[in-house]
Amino acid sequence: MSQTITPAPIRKTLSVRAPPxxxxxxxxxxxxxxxxxxxxxxxxxxxxxVLEPRNGxxxxxxxxDGSECEWGEVLLWEPPRRLMLAWHITxxxxxxxxxxxEVDIRFTDAGDGTTRIDFEHRGLERxxxxxxxxxxxxxxxxxQILGLFLAAAEx
Amino acid sequence: xxxxxxxxxxxxxxxxxVFERLAQGPxxxxxxxxxxxxxxxxxxxxxxxxxxxxxxxxxxxxxxxVYQIDPQGLGQMRAWLDRFWDAALAAFQxxxxxxxxxEDEA
Numbered sequence: 139m140s141q142t143i144t145p146a147p148i149r150k151t152l153s154v155r156a157p158p159x160x161x162x163x164x165x166x167x168x169x170x171x172x173x174x175x176x177x178x179x180x181x182x183x184x185x186x187x188v189l190e191p192r193n194g195x196x197x198x199x200x201x202x203d204g205s206e207c208e209w210g211e212v213l214l215w216e217p218p219r220r221l222m223l224a225w226h227i228t229x230x231x232x233x234x235x236x237x238x239x240e241v242d243i244r245f246t247d248a249g250d251g252t253t254r255i256d257f258e259h260r261g262l263e264r265x266x267x268x269x270x271x272x273x274x275x276x277x278x279x280x281x282q283i284l285g286l287f288l289a290a291a292e293x
Numbered sequence: 294x295x296x297x298x299x300x301x302x303x304x305x306x307x308x309x310x311v312f313e314r315l316a317q318g319p320x321x322x323x324x325x326x327x328x329x330x331x332x333x334x335x336x337x338x339x340x341x342x343x344x345x346x347x348x349x350x351x352x353x354x355x356x357x358x359v360y361q362i363d364p365q366g367l368g369q370m371r372a373w374l375d376r377f378w379d380a381a382l383a384a385f386q387x388x389x390x391x392x393x394x395x396e397d398e399a
Contacts (some may be wrong), residue, residue, distance in 0.1 A: 148375050148378055150378055152386055154390060155389075155390045161389050164389045165389075171380065171388050172384040172385040174381055258384060259378060
């Protein structure tokens with residue numbers, strides 16, 4: 139049996155009362171203005187969240203003590219329509235330079251000065267795949283098992 | 294639950310076999326031991342490890358104990374992210390619209 143089942147991506151759709159240019163700008167350059175202060179992975183308290191506005195730009199936090207901690211990077215920078223980010227944070231909430239899941243955000247002009255935002259966080263099976271060195275010791279069967287497990291868990 | 298525990302628990306081939314059988318539906322220890330080249334106590338031991346790793350749960354059914362895959366196990370991370378993005382996107386929306394209101398007033 140070589141069935142591959144992956145966990146469903148997280149999908150959100152929302153509408154904001156602003157044109158796409160503004161929505162994109164607040165999401166990116168203004169990320170520190172809305173990012174939940176409680177959610178960071180560095181040892182120090184979150185000073186600010188930063189998203190560098192370009193392809194390949196860094197996505198990171200600066201702690202109140204000035205220490206920096208990477209979160210990921212910009213995979214696709216297409217203002218004001220689309221932004222794709224690599225989320226290099228593992229299931230253990232640590233930074234992993236090699237493994238990531240994808241956050242994909244589309245901004246669509248819905249007229250009347252509003253923007254429809256289609257948000258997707260996908261590739262969640264990799265949160266397991268990158269979970270640690272235990273994986274390296276396991277044979278190729280683990281992916282199937284993970285798939286089976288997730289299928290059952292979501293049934 | 295630490296996910297590394299879950300993967301360590303599945304590193305053993307027999308334990309994976311037990312787990313795969315449970316993926317097909319709830320089973321008792323006796324059902325699971327049938328057709329496996331290990332003893333029933335060995336299957337119980339594997340189930341204990343899987344349970345500690347948060348991968349399976351058990352409940353009594355009459356005189357026997359039935360095991361099944363824990364729907365709260367590996368799905369937990371996804372559920373956490375789902376809630377996190379709900380909160381983060383709501384904050385983002387409020388910030389965009391707050392900004393917009395400010396411009397309207399200017």
